[in-house]
Amino acid sequence: MSMTDPERIPVIIGVGQVGDRPDDPDRGLDSLGLMVEALKVAAQDAGVPLADIDSLAIVDQISFHHLGKLCEPLAAAIGAAPAINYQSAAPHGDTPIRLLNEAANRIGAGEVKLAAVVGGEALRTAAGRAAKAASGEDKSYNAVRKVATRREPNYAQRHGLSAPVDIYPLYENATRAAWGESLEDAQFESAEIWSRFSEVAAENPGAWIRKPASPADILDVNERNRPIAFPYSKLMVANSSVNQGAGFLVASLAEARRRGIAEDRLIYVGMGAAAKEPASILARDRYDHSVSMETSIARTLDLNGMTVEDFDCVELYSCFPCVPKMARRILGWPWDRPASVFGGLTFGGGPIANYMSHAVVSMVDKLRREGRYGFLFANGGFATDNHCIVLGNRPIAAARFPQDFDHQAEAEEKRGPVPELVEDYAGPATIESYTVFYGRDGAPRAGVVVARTPEGQRTLAHVDVRDAAMLAFLTDGTHEPVGTEGRIVALDEGFGWRRT
């Protein structure tokens, strides 16, 4: 099989994204409705009927979880009967890129000619309906936290580490210390990157918040930018109050030509590479670096025969600042160039697992207008899943499909030793990372320290929020808490952290 056989070369031919802002949540679209609308826009963009798709891949969603598997209802709603029709097993942030890579593989194998990938989340509508059902007083409904706490709490969850907003700060605080930065410098970098996201979003009709925010707006903690988990405030975290859907159509180059799609609207798919961290955050080797992120990014560059210089634009996943900050260092992308084509998860929007579909849509739009190649880095779970891929508005010479995108073995080779976990430890310990959680009123409600014993084992300890001196030590930036020593003491309510 020749790799120049146009029957086997995958190209994106159509993209669509939609947002829904109903006055009354009862009149809003659900996740399925958003997917239908996004696919209709993509089909119109490509000029092909949806009835013709022979593959449909759906990003799992959480906001209307009770709808279950959407394969049949979605196919029926768009009038298609694709031979391949599946939904991802879980709603992880890397899913759209995985589904794109799988579509490219099927086209490369000659199994399909026209594939659709789509996702949608009506988080805002779901929360609005829940609040209405609870007489409008209850603003606490949070689908993200609900999913994270469905089961009996485990050791990490008993220490407050449940939802992504609780956990990613462990990476932020650990990377700051590892990179030898002050709190002020680390926050400044986050704010600069986020401010650029807001500017990209302001220009992007598909983005949710289209008002630019300055670095100062992002850094200033106030009523509208309440603290969430140290050192992140609301304007530094994924926005889960959105209703958005996005999808795209991938075809073989030959099929695109048969359908008369203009060459300058075709976006070529390059090679992708995936690797992941252990699912349990406490079973990771470290929080200041991710070998799976490194593997996914480095392997994608290698496989495409490209360096950072080849990219005119990038999408570095941005649920929380630590993620694009780690990724840009691996890739070599400067902090003062936009790290997103969509607008980031705060301003562009953050529909759980489908963010990267919006990034694909926005990158296709951009590459149709300008530049040559774009690099997409997707992150999922709790900095768990990584999947990168390249897109280009011209053929990508090194691209070969089908390809095995799983590079887990390489990540495992690079992984350092994983510390043993001890659950009931009292005695001297050193801070490996930490965070402080805040309530809706902006007051701290709990804190957690991930600590290492003198033998190198890992353990957790609670921080007493009544201990003002300890809270100041963890949050005022005058000393770096990571790496400092303390003592864990057994208390009635669990194991607590004490400064020595």
Ligand SMILES: CC(=O)SCCNC(=O)CCNC(=O)[C@H](O)C(C)(C)COP(=O)(O)OP(=O)(O)OC[C@H]1O[C@@H](n2cnc3c(N)ncnc32)[C@H](O)[C@@H]1OP(=O)(O)O
């Ligand atoms: C791999 C991954 O992607 S992991 C990431 C998964 N996603 C997440 O974890 C989502 C994290 N974010 C959240 O849980 C929520 O956005 C929170 C808790 C931070 C804030 O949500 P709420 O409690 O609803 O916000 P709050 O009540 O303080 O304010 C509501 C207002 O702020 C807006 N808003 C909510 N979150 C954000 C945000 N992160 N950024 C900007 N605006 C926001 C809402 O749209 C609403 O504005 P409106 O009144 O104009 O409609």
